[in-house]
Amino acid sequence: MGILTAIQRFSLHDGPGIRSTVFFKGCNMRCAWCHNPETLSFTPEVLYYQSKCVGCGACAAVCPSHTVKNGKMVYDRAACSDEGRCAQVCFSGALETCGFEADVQRVMDEVMQDADYYARSGGGVTLSGGEVLLQPEFARDLLRALKARGVSTAVESNLNVEYSVIESLLPDLDLVMCDLKAWDEDIHRKWTGAGNERIKRNIEALGRTDKPMIVRTPIIPGVNDNPQEIAAIAAFVSKLPNLMYYELLNFNPLGESKYLALDVENAFSAARPLPEDRLGALADAARATGATVRVG
């Protein structure tokens, strides 16, 4: 069994071709800008989208952590047992339980519906998150089942685990996508809650395999949006013989509604994507190291 947040079909941004993306729940890093904050905890959580609330009171009837005031529900999260009964009776979609257990067969039943699209587009299935490698047995069984059906597989990972965990999945993986979010150890630790030494070691170790790799850096205003940081990462990854390309991902502010729905502060709520000229200058700094660079 794995714990997931979603299975997204017809995804175009999580690897080549048309893909399905399986989002694992739970992460061992805390990137201050994470645009999937609902994937961080390993347990199911209730999201509350206040704009969708019609004030019907159905949730209050099943759980005392909900009250309705002035036509809108007020949610006392501290009193919530997270059983998700409220979401089951909320027909407006204002309350939603995020996180469900699934076995390999349940995931396969869903993703194999698009097998023809994968084959025709050069796509496949990507395991993402959250952090996939924190549920290694489930990930391995799922990857194995996909390969047995001839589906191309990829993983998106922070690589912040022991290398033996990564190695155990390699036989059933066609592509590894990973992030290196900052070169400077202090910057990385300050903004992600984790050091980057192990991540760098794992990237180097993967570079000694024949597994195609894509390394990415999300560009975060005030954190790593300077040519020194980006050039240092690019110089490092340019030495990987199996690197397909190094990708710069402009800042993505789309997580804001989820932070509000989880009632969690978003440290980057005011941040915006970099303008094209600044992003272009970072890409130039990366290309000057000899790396093959894409801007996403």
Ligand code: SF4
């Ligand atoms: S059940 Fe949903 S729509 Fe009704 S009061 Fe609760 S949150 Fe609002």
Ligand code: SF4
């Ligand atoms: S590693 Fe990914 S999922 Fe985990 S906190 Fe960072 S951005 Fe979010």
